[in-house]
Amino acid sequence: MNHPSLFSRRAWTGIVAATVLLAALPLLNLFFADGHPLHVPSYMVSLIGKFMCYALAALALDMVWGYAGILSLGHGVFFALGAYAHGMYLMRSIGREGVYQSDLPDFMVFLDWKAYPWYWSGTDSFWVALALVVLVPGVLAFVFGFFAFRSRIKGVYFSIITQAMTYAFMLLFFRNNTGFGGNNGFTDFKRILGFPISAPGTKATLYLVTLAVLVGALLLCRWIVKSKLGRVLQAVRDSESRLMFIGYNPLWFKLFVWTLSAVLCGIAGALYVPQVGIINPSEMSPANSIEMVIWAAVGGRGTLLGPVIGAFSVNGLKSWFTGAFPNLWLFALGLIFILVTRYLPRGLAGLVRKEQA
Structure with a gap:
């Protein structure tokens, strides 16, 4: 898979246009009253903000799967860990406004905790x-x-142990005595950096920060892929044994992109929490990690832009489908994955490239 320019002129035009359009949505929500033709509902701002967090996670997965050939079925754990780290700060920002009017979060008071455990030190x-x-x-x-x-360890064996890892973390976080909120997780956030988290201006700011991070991550990943490092990563994907034969040690290249991908996923989770308003262990479920793989596959792995498109497309369809046919979404998702694998092996991005050719 050789991409000399990676993004065509048409792709760059689409990126700029999509960025401007997405940036305009919260402004239309703020400056036009409800009922105005240009007004964008608040729920739509939150929904698109959530999709952008998913798109960032899909982009992170594409770096390891699309360019280094490392299929992870456990990226949900990195997403959730970033969300929990930010979520505890938001919980502590509630102060004494909880149900029990304590300095501790409500779930800790309910479970008879007397103080924060050591691993939450400084999270205020x-x-x-x-x-x-x-x-x-x-x-x-x-x-x-x-x-x-x-x-x-690579191939299907690596995929299996990553899935086992995220499942183990999910079980750990479900326990009430671990200090992570148990089944309910963290919720009922009040403020962030002193600003009311439910205020339209705060929501718009969080949305725009998420957009900026997504675009910045896309440019960073493109720069890495276009560099010599990116070419080595693709060599790891295409023929790791040949790369070792000519004197490279794949360990550190794989470790770099794997760690970078995890950090990007954690940042996506941190941006997700204040916009959605909750984080619980279900975000670590193996099914969520598999959905990330589907986003990348549907959009087109190894293209960077494709997984972003895939995350928006699949989750947009999911939002509509779960409202119209709530019991059939998993069947539809499986069918989408089968059809894309069979007829669009390069995903939606590959379809666009084919039309251009």
Whole structure:
């Protein structure tokens, strides 16, 4: 898969146009009253903001799967860890406005906790929480990846152990005595950086920050893919044994892109929490990680832009389908994956390239 320019002139035009359109949505919500033809409902701003978080996670997965050939079925755990790190800061920002009017979150008071456990130390600071958003998924990915890649675990075996990892974390976070909120997780957030989290201006700001991070991550990933490092990553994907024969050690290249992907997923989770208003262990379910793979496959893996399109397309369809036919969505999702694998092996992005050719 050789992409000399990666994004064509038409693709760049589409990226700029989509960015301008997406940036305009929260402004139309703020400046035009309900009932005006140009007014965008608040729920739509939150929904598109959530889709952008999913798109960032799909982009992160594409870096390891599309360009290094590492299929992960456990990226949901990195997404959720970033969300939990930011979520605890939001919980502590509630202060004494909870049901029990305690300095501790309501779930800790209910479970008879007397103080925060050591691993939540400092999370009343936004900057500490921000550091944890990056460090927790990054360190976990580095340690996990180091031992897995050093042992030369790859292919389906690597995919299975990543799925086992996310399932193990999900079971851990479901436990009430671990300090992660159990089944209910974290919710009922009040403010962020002192601003009311439900205020339209705050929601618009979170939305625009998410858009900026998504575009920045897309440009960063493109720069990496276009660099010499990116060519080595593609060599790892295409023929790792030949790469080793000419003197490269794939371990550190795979470890770099794997850790970077985990950090991007953690950031996506951190942006997801304040816009959706909840984080619980179900975000770590293996099904969620598999959905990320479907987003990348539908959009077109190994294209960067394709997984972003796939995340928007699949989740947009999911929002409509679960409203119209709530019991049939999983069947529809499976059918989409089968049809794309059979008739669009390069995804939606490949279809556009074919039309251009």
